[in-house]
Amino acid sequence: MTPPPPRTVILSPHFDDAVLSLAGLIPRLPAPVTVVTVFGGAPAGHHAVSWWDSTCGFSTAAEAHRARLTEDARATALLGVDRTVLSHPDGPYGEGDELTDIDAYLRALPTPLPLVLLPIGTNQADHRRVRDRALHVLDELGAPLPLLYADLPYTGHLPEWGTPDTDRALGDDQTFGLSYQDLASRYRMDLAHDLVLSDEEWARKREAVHCYSSQLAPLAADHGRLLARSGPLRAERVWSPVRRPQPAGADA
Numbered sequence: 001m002t003p004p005p006p007r008t009v010i011l012s013p014h015f016d017d018a019v020l021s022l023a024g025l026i027p028r029l030p031a032p033v034t035v036v037t038v039f040g041g042a043p044a045g046h047h048a049v050s051w052w053d054s055t056c057g058f059s060t061a062a063e064a065h066r067a068r069l070t071e072d073a074r075a076t077a078l079l080g081v082d083r084t085v086l087s088h089p090d091g092p093y094g095e096g097d098e099l100t101d102i103d104a105y106l107r108a109l110p111t112p113l114p115l116v117l118l119p120i121g122t123n124q125a126d127h128r129r130v131r132d133r134a135l136h137v138l139d140e141l142g143a144p145l146p147l148l149y150a151d152l153p154y155t156g157h158l159p160e161w162g163t164p165d166t167d168r169a170l171g172d173d174q175t176f177g178l179s180y181q182d183l184a185s186r187y188r189m190d191l192a193h194d195l196v197l198s199d200e201e202w203a204r205k206r207e208a209v210h211c212y213s214s215q216l217a218p219l220a221a222d223h224g225r226l227l228a229r230s231g232p233l234r235a236e237r238v239w240s241p242v243r244r245p246q247p248a249g250a251d252a
Contacts, residue, residue, distance in 0.1 A: 005110050006034035006082065010117045010149075011102070013038050013130045014090065015072040016212040017119060019079070021152040023205035024197045025236050026079050030115055033081040036105060037072065038130050040085035043093030050092035055218045061093055067214050075211035079204075091126050099133045106137045113138075116146035117238065121179040122154040128179065147192050148183065149238045153223045155180075156232025162196050166237060187241035195236045202229060209233065 007030035012018035018026075018035045026033055043061040053064035069085070076083040086101035088094065106116075116138065121128035131148070138146060155161065158176055160169035167189065170180040183189060197205060206227060210216070216226070225231040 003082070004032055006032050006114045008033040008115045008117070009109070010035045011038060011119070011130055011134055012036065013119060013124070013127045015040065015068045016075075016209075016215060017127070017151065019075050019205075019208045019212070020233060021119065021149050022117070022236055022238075023079060023208045024201040025193055025195050025238065026081060028193070028195075029117075031080075034084055035076055035081055036084045036086065038086050038099060038102060039088050039090045039094075039126060040069075040072075041087040041089040043089045044095070047093045050090075052092065052218065056214045058214070064214070065090075068212075071212045071214060075208045078208050078211060099129060102130065102133045103137050106134065106141065113141070113143045116143075117149050118146050119151045120148045120155075120183060120239075122151040122176055123179070124151060124154065127151055145187070145241050145243070147238050147240055148189075150236065151179075152236070153219070153226055153232035155237070156235065157223070161232065162235030166194075166235075167191070183239075183241065187243060189239040189241055191237070192240040193236065193238040197234055197236070202234065205233065 010018045010022060010033065012035050015037050042065050045062070047061045049058055049061050049064065053061060056064065058064040058067065072083060084105065086105065088097065088099055088101055116134070118131045118134050119127040121131045134146065150156070155170070155176055158166065158169050158173060160166050170177040171184060180189070209227065220226045223232060226233065
């Protein structure tokens with residue numbers, strides 16, 4: 001029997017991004033949910049293992065890719081979501097190609113299109129590439145604007161994270177707020193979901209995050225108390241962008 005089409009599609013730049021950023025919210029989104037990993041392709045054989053993958057304990061790029069596929073399958077199964085893996089290799093192994101798999105995936109979705117969630121692109125160039133490519137394709141399709149989620153753990157380092165003052169802080173912060181400010185210059189960023197995880201939600205998210213065990217040690221080195229109950233993963237935030245009116249005389 002053919003499975004039903006997704007009602008929610010989450011574009012996850014890398015294998016762990018959707019879970020780090022949205023594992024608490026996913027059960028509240030319209031089901032079925034599909035997580036689409038953009039940089040999920042196998043690296044070409046000539047690539048030496050990257051610094052990041054070496055730090056994660058891998059000897060070869062192929063070994064890292066196989067492990068990440070297994071970790072992702074475990075996490076998505078735990079959360080009860082479907083997954084799709086696109087063919088673009090991760091950044092260190094990329095060949096500078098355009099993210100055309102995003103075009104093909106979004107264009108093949110049935111109409112009306114499902115709810116689509118994209119990262120805002122905090123402090124990560126690959127995330128911004130995914131965001132901008134998907135926004136462009138959805139615009140060409142005449143689709144409604146997607147929802148935009150805060151990339152974690154990056155955005156979660158704001159002292160105001162998870163408080164009513166989060167958006168104001170993002171609007172002022174020059175370290176973690178630049179992507180939000182870029183988007184807010186083009187869209188009114190209406191709050192769609194503001195979730196501070198309960199103990200039960202946190203326990204479920206923590207279990208899903210643990211599935212990506214190969215990356216936790218270097219992530220913790222970069223992000224400190226990554227898995228602390230009060231750490232950067234404790235809250236999740238999603239915006240619904242609204243186009244700002246163009247000035248009179250501006251090109252359409």
